[in-house]
Amino acid sequence: MNHEAMTVALGDRSYDIFFGREIRSLFQEWICRFYPGGTVHVVTDRNVASIYGDDIPQWLAGIPHDVLALPPGEERKNFDTVREIYGFLARGDAGRDSLVVAFGGGVVGDLAGFAAATYLRGISCIQVPTTLLAQVDSSVGGKTGFNLPEGKNLVGAFHQPRAVFIDDAFLLTLDDRNLRAGMAEVVKCALAGDAELWDRLLAAGGKWKSLSGEEWRWVVRRAVGFKASVVERDEMETSLRRILNLGHTIGHAMEKSGGYGRLLHGEAVAMGLAWEAILGMKLGVTGVELVDGLVPLLIDMGFPLDDPGVALTSIAAAIGMDKKRMVSDVDLPLIAAPGRCELLRVPLAEIRRELPGIRAEIRERSIARELNIPEGNAIPEESPVSNLVHVGNEVYEIRSAEESVVPAEAVPGIGQEQAAVEPESERAERPGATEPSPPPSEIPAAPVVRTVTLADLYWSQGERSTARRIVGEILRDDPANLRAQAWLAARTGDDLAEAGLLGFLETMAKEYGYDLS
Numbered sequence: 001m002n003h004e005a006m007t008v009a010l011g012d013r014s015y016d017i018f019f020g021r022e023i024r025s026l027f028q029e030w031i032c033r034f035y036p037g038g039t040v041h042v043v044t045d046r047n048v049a050s051i052y053g054d055d056i057p058q059w060l061a062g063i064p065h066d067v068l069a070l071p072p073g074e075e076r077k078n079f080d081t082v083r084e085i086y087g088f089l090a091r092g093d094a095g096r097d098s099l100v101v102a103f104g105g106g107v108v109g110d111l112a113g114f115a116a117a118t119y120l121r122g123i124s125c126i127q128v129p130t131t132l133l134a135q136v137d138s139s140v141g142g143k144t145g146f147n148l149p150e151g152k153n154l155v156g157a158f159h160q161p162r163a164v165f166i167d168d169a170f171l172l173t174l175d176d177r178n179l180r181a182g183m184a185e186v187v188k189c190a191l192a193g194d195a196e197l198w199d200r201l202l203a204a205g206g207k208w209k210s211l212s213g214e215e216w217r218w219v220v221r222r223a224v225g226f227k228a229s230v231v232e233r234d235e236m237e238t239s240l241r242r243i244l245n246l247g248h249t250i251g252h253a254m255e256k257s258g259g260y261g262r263l264l265h266g267e268a269v270a271m272g273l274a275w276e277a278i279l280g281m282k283l284g285v286t287g288v289e290l291v292d293g294l295v296p297l298l299i300d301m302g303f304p305l306d307d308p309g310v311a312l313t314s315i316a317a318a319i320g321m322d323k324k325r326m327v328s329d330v331d332l333p334l335i336a337a338p339g340r341c342e343l344l345r346v347p348l349a350e351i352r353r354e355l356p357g358i359r360a361e362i363r364e365r366s367i368a369r370e371l372n373i374p375e376g377n378a379i380p381e382e383s384p385v386s387n388l389v390h391v392g393n394e395v396y397e398i399r400s401a402e403e404s405v406v407p408a409e410a411v412p413g414i415g416q417e418q419a420a421v422e423p424e425s426e427r428a429e430r431p432g433a434t435e436p437s438p439p440p441s442e443i444p445a446a447p448v449v450r451t452v453t454l455a456d457l458y459w460s461q462g463e464r465s466t467a468r469r470i471v472g473e474i475l476r477d478d479p480a481n482l483r484a485q486a487w488l489a490a491r492t493g494d495d496l497a498e499a500g501l502l503g504f505l506e507t508m509a510k511e512y513g514y515d516l517s
């Protein structure tokens, strides 16, 4: 099985994102090595538990654990539910060295992450995202929190996970609506910083569900790679990371004014992307060709781009309550070209003023699409490859996700657990459905994945030779790897100090007749 790892480089908060099919054994290996002993506290929700109820014990096979299944849904992403998690951790005797596993979608990840960030002033958490939205967005980057009646995610903390395990087998059992909702965040990543991903999405159009397993994995990795590179440059969202709010200013307002739970987050983001693109056009930032490509793409993907049940006045009021509000202005990310985003400070009053015109245009374009009236220049010949993001006077180049992917190497002896086999009926039309999981007897051994972050973890546990071997092997395969070079350079000092100390002890021992062994 071809597992891969991508590192989010954040100094001592760095962590690896592992990708692959059936990465359960890698997950088990990771926990056993880095959190030996003690109970692992698994937080999930009842929907996930009803689908993966049998899987969770298999994921945690051989690892002492307890499980809390929360009531599902965005409407339960509140403080009462956080308190439920605190109670669960307290009853389970969680300590500072305990590990929380967030096993589920975005709501579970945010709530479990927040509880981990605050319980005993912070304990470790790892993310096992089971929805597309959680895989490409919420499990990466360390944003955790919950909603207040006054607004979405108004209370939260940055708390980076210790690792993320993205298994695309979870997408096989995801219903169409949730799968589509995740695609909204993929489209966002493409628009904000990955022109190649944008071209791929446009090429797939309404046939996105028929992407092959390999293409699907590429799409997920690109979206995650983009997000990781943004988080690395601006973990705390003081500048660049705000571009990840593309589509979210109006999207959050749609979600809130419709009542949490009515729209899925991704559905609201799809609306927000379309509405904000038209706003960008009205503000002279976004070209009409981009809107001509985006609106039909979202419609063909199956997104409604308007919620007729929500009055413009409610949307306008909800925009004012967004936590990204800056007194009377908002820093709004707008698309200048595919893969190129600009952050513009816009008065809220101006956004509100434009809402009727935006809604009228969305409705007109939706009807045109339904009647199959072609858009102007719907798909440009070739998008400029311009993964440059402008934030104020700063210009950031977003690294290619491919560069950050480290393929893994198979070694025998790890991860022989039986895989859960999904019902055939659930597989139809799911990403990667053309590549069913092999029967249990053929499941290959989990790979050893080598990353500098893993080397750090081994080092922190006193396993220095393993750490050195990992970094040595990374440099053998990729001598230009800057993180590995820096790691080695930093440790060379330690080695010299150690050698010096040993030499001194040996001299003293010889002089005074001690036995050093």
Ligand code: GLY
Pocket (backbone or CB within 6 Å): 137, 138, 140, 141, 143, 237, 241, 244, 245
């Ligand atoms: N979901 C936006 C962010 O993580 O910054």
